[in-house]
Amino acid sequence: MVSAMRYRLRAGLTATAVAGFLLLASAANAQVADPLPSWNEGPAKQAITSFVARVVQPGPDYVAPADRIAVFDNDGTLWAEQPVYFQAFFAIDRAKGLVARDPKLAALAAVKAAADDDLQALSALGxxxxxxxxxxxxxxMTPEAFIAEARRWLASARHPRLDRLFTDLTYQPQLELLGFLRANGFKTFIVSGGGIDFVRAFSESAYGIPPEQVIGSSSKxxxxxxxxxxxxxxxxxxxxIDDREGKPVNINLHIGRRPVLAVGNSDGDLAMLQYTASGQGPRLMVLIHHDDAEREYAYDRNSRVGRLDAALDEAEERGWTVVSIKRDWRVVFRAN
Amino acid sequence: MVSAMRYRLRAGLTATAVAGFLLLASAANAQVADPLPSWNEGPAKQAITSFVARVVQPGPDYVAPADRIAVFDNDGTLWAEQPVYFQAFFAIDRAKGLVARDPKLAALAAVKAAADDDLQALSALGxxxxxxxxxxxxxxMTPEAFIAEARRWLASARHPRLDRLFTDLTYQPQLELLGFLRANGFKTFIVSGGGIDFVRAFSESAYGIPPEQVIGSSSKxxxxxxxxxxxxxxxxxxxxIDDREGKPVNINLHIGRRPVLAVGNSDGDLAMLQYTASGQGPRLMVLIHHDDAEREYAYDRNSRVGRLDAALDEAEERGWTVVSIKRDWRVVFRAN
Structure with a gap:
């Protein structure tokens, strides 16, 4: 009995040693390949890779895996958001369907504007x-029925200018960043001003982020x-409402610890970035700056959707990482 | 270049095969040992182990790892809850400290009752x-300061009758069940009527459940x-308020999918069990029945705390698993 146990223990140690060697070998292999091939070399990429290296390696900036919480805004950070949030296109298409079945609904001004595809009138309603x-x-309807409906819509609706499925307007560099963080023990969360059920309809297939790691605005x-x-x-x-001050409030409610890394693109993300920055220990705050009118859209301080103004000033003052889409991203949208 | 790649590919496959063999070998080893040694053989243990075997094995009842969501009530399910919820002891001790610093606070009837250790008067206030x-x-205060305060209290406060730290009144069979589920790819969540921050103060150290997998009642x-x-x-x-109908509502908000396994012990858990039971595919609903006055407490239909009445009837009608602490648990509290 004792000798059998000893044998098993020895075999176990050998097995562990071999498995450890294999892990090291594959880690060495992974370092050879660039984990962020769609990011051009430059200060933004450098800030990200050096931050990750610092927090995973033993040393003063080491962060235990359980505390490697990374939060990402969705609209304008993980996928595009112009000319309006994609969820608005979905709501408009749903409104058209509802009005077709029950024309009386067009008595509501917002529904009429949506059914007429009149984005101007709709935004004038505030x-x-x-x-x-x-x-x-x-x-x-049930959340399950809503999500099924959103998935049906996402499977065929196309962006009016870029003429792609909306889930093909997710950002390739960000998909790589999410994967890079997860490969380094981070847990990745979405913290979106958009509807939690709408984002959950595609977060797992588009980003590898399961529904329990999606935070968003919600109805009762x-x-x-x-x-x-x-x-x-x-x-x-x-x-x-998961926007502005609502973001840290909901991060605390859903996650219960302060993120060490936060990525956003607008003033709606500023409170989340401030909250992340105010934690103890190493932190990385990242802002995506939409400055590429040719490949995507260029907008910041004066945009109605995704306005980036106060957050851009604060990023410059505090040395947060500002990503220029034009300069830092070799490609913008996901590879098909 | 190509031949180097081929070589690496072959080495990678070999490495994968060896790692796979090691995993299989350790899985075979694990099967030899009983994963639930504190559970007596009987229908409850049988229901749990056969359910887990069915959902992890290929076949009609297979559940993908991502959908292996297990939810546990806390008070009376993972740790004891008599003579009152342990959080009430904490609130009473906090009230005493506050009154000592500011005697005027005793003008509030609930605070006076707490400061006087008068549980009768307190419960009469409803x-x-x-x-x-x-x-x-x-x-x-900040959630961080509150959690630090709760941890200080948990490190020394003792249960009035059982004379142990409260975290030593967690149930050993349930700690084994949580571990068994996680070893089989389940993600374990707490869905507590207690305060989310209070439960987060000990969920990771006591149960291995990180704060982002704790749902509870919350303040703004x-x-x-x-x-x-x-x-x-x-x-x-x-x-x-994460109780009764609030439990499925918050499960949907925080997790975004229906659990396949739910464990509770009172009528406050009935809606969560019904919600779990109403999903598609294999499900396991478990009720802990406190029937062991000697080792713990015996209470059900007439208890003020943790009343188990309608849920017990429904469990019997629908064939849910009812765990008798007296009969099914070889030991009750965690091994020290």
Whole structure:
């Protein structure tokens, strides 16, 4: 018995040693290949790779794997957001479908604007109009049914100018960054101003981020029980707005620890970046600057969608990493 | 170049094959040992192990790892909850400390009852009184400071009858169950009626469950910025009550998919069990029945704390697994 145990122990140690060697060998191999091939060499790429190297290696800046929390905004950070948030295109298409079935709904100004494809009229209605549109088009069904509907739409709807599926407008350099972070023990989260269920419809297939690592704006839901079958129904009542100060609030609620790395692209991400920057130990704050009108869009301080103004000033003051799409990204959109 | 690549490919395949063999060998070893040694043989243990075997093996009941979501209530399910929820002991001790510094606070009936150790008077004040006590004792500080305070308390406060640290009143059979599930690719979550920050203070060290996999009742927080330093402050305003219908609502908000396995012990967990049971495919619903007055406590239909009545009826009707602590658990509390 004892000698059998000793034998097993010895065999176990050998096995561990061999497995360890194989891991080291594959790590050495991985270092040969550039983990961020779509990032041009330059200060942004350098800031990212040196930060990751510092926190994973033993030393004063080491961060335990459990604390390697990385948060990413979605619209304008992981995929494009012009001329309007893609979720607005979805809401507009849903509104058209609803009006086709029930023309009386066009009495609502926001629904009429959406059904007429009148983005000007819609944006003139302001936040209230958008809220009305989202409330109508995103409620009265289970989250599962909503997600199935969003997936059907994403499978065929195309961007008006770039003429691609919306999920093909995810950023290739960011897909590489997400993978690079995960390969280095980071847990990657989305913290989006967009609807949590809408983002969950594609986060796993597009980014490898499971639904439990998606935080977003949300509507309330109601629990229903019918003949023993339980389900939730999405209500036309706002639960959380995950934008600006709402981002750190929801990071604390959902994650319960401060991120060490945060990536955003607009003033809506500033509070999240400040919150990340204020933690103890090494931190990396990154802003994506949309300055490439040719390959994508160029916008910042005066944009209605994704305005980047106060956050750009603060990034410059505090030495946060600003990524120029034009200069830092060899390609913009995901490889098909 | 090509031949070097071929060589690396071949070496990689060999490495993968060796690593695979080692994994298989260690899996075979693990199967020899009972993963649930503190569970007596019987229908409950059998239901758990056969469910796990069915969902991880190829076949009609296979569940992909990403969907292996297991949710556990905390009070009465992962640790004891009598004579009152342990968080109430914490709130009482905090109230005493606050009154010692500011005697005027004793003007609040709930605070006076707490400071006098008068559980009768406190419970006579009902939910409103408890809410008042929690609001006072759990607000006005950052979540980090609150968690540090809860950890200091947990390090020394002892249970009045069982005379152990509260974290030593976690259930050994459940610690084994959590580990067994994780070893089989499940992601384990806590879904507690208790405060999310309070549970996060010990979930990782006691259960191996990181804060981002803890869902609970919560207060609202406010984002503050002072000289560039960002922080959150816990407010005396309720954000979410994670009990009864609130449990499936928060599971959807935080996790975004329906669990395949749910464990609870009271009517407060019934909606979570119904929600789990109503999903597609194989499911396991488990209720812990406290029937061991000698080793722990015996209570169910008439208990003020952790009442188990409607859920017990439904479990019997629907064939859910009911665990008898007396019969099914060889030991109750964690080994020290």
């Amino acid at each position: 936040e209230h109009g958008i809220a009305e549109l989202v409330a109508l088009t995103h409620s009265g 839901t109601r629990f229903e029980l019918e003949g023993g079958a339980a389900r939730l129904i999405k209500l036309a009542e706002i639960g959380a | 939910e409103h009184g408890i809410a008042e006590l929690v609001a006072l004792t759990h607000s006005g 927080t406010r984002f503050e910025l002072e000289g560039g330093a960002a922080r959150l402050i816990k407010l005396a305003e309720i954000g979410a």
